[in-house]
Amino acid sequence: MVDMDGTTETFCPYFHHAIELIGRRWTGAILRAMLRGKTRFSDIGGAIPGLSDRLLSERLKELEAEGVVERLVYPETPVRIEYRLTEKGRALEATVVAVADWAEKWVAHEPAHA
């Protein structure tokens, strides 16, 4: 079967990988908090009600492995650790904004979610 756009393939493994990475439980909220300037573990976690330290740590490790987040260690006393979005991570802002716009228009005003 040929698609509407004339190609024969709809499935793209890169798209699939990307959307499931971003949509993994808590990852969207973590990215949003980081795009809004949070860099410390406790600040990221504190911005997301219900997210445990264990899961935040797991998600940050996944995002680091994907090259979306980098973990910076400042050898001070006490040691200071920051999590920063890489260029690849900051490039997710367009996606986060698109989802936020959709949510604002289509989810926020629904009786079921009000």
Added chain:
Amino acid sequence: MVDMDGTTETFCPYFHHAIELIGRRWTGAILRAMLRGKTRFSDIGGAIPGLSDRLLSERLKELEAEGVVERLVYPETPVRIEYRLTEKGRALEATVVAVADWAEKWVAHEPAHA
């Protein structure tokens, strides 16, 4: 703590709901296939390697419950069933495009995913 944009809240339950809905396993690929014109169960499933009929059925029911997809039954012989994106569902195109652009730029060309 005050965010960079001057607000005190980063967490938005609507955003959280939206991104985790879209990112649920297979849902992104299903939305993409439907945005590209697939309307029949077998065509949607056929466009996504590895997706079982059971999971496709489950995801379509979830999307129907969210008002993203509508299921149309045409009383012909044999009965014809179509799945269509609602206006709310078609509004996800901007998000799907944003993710696809990001994936094309940042995932497709990585050695690990090549």
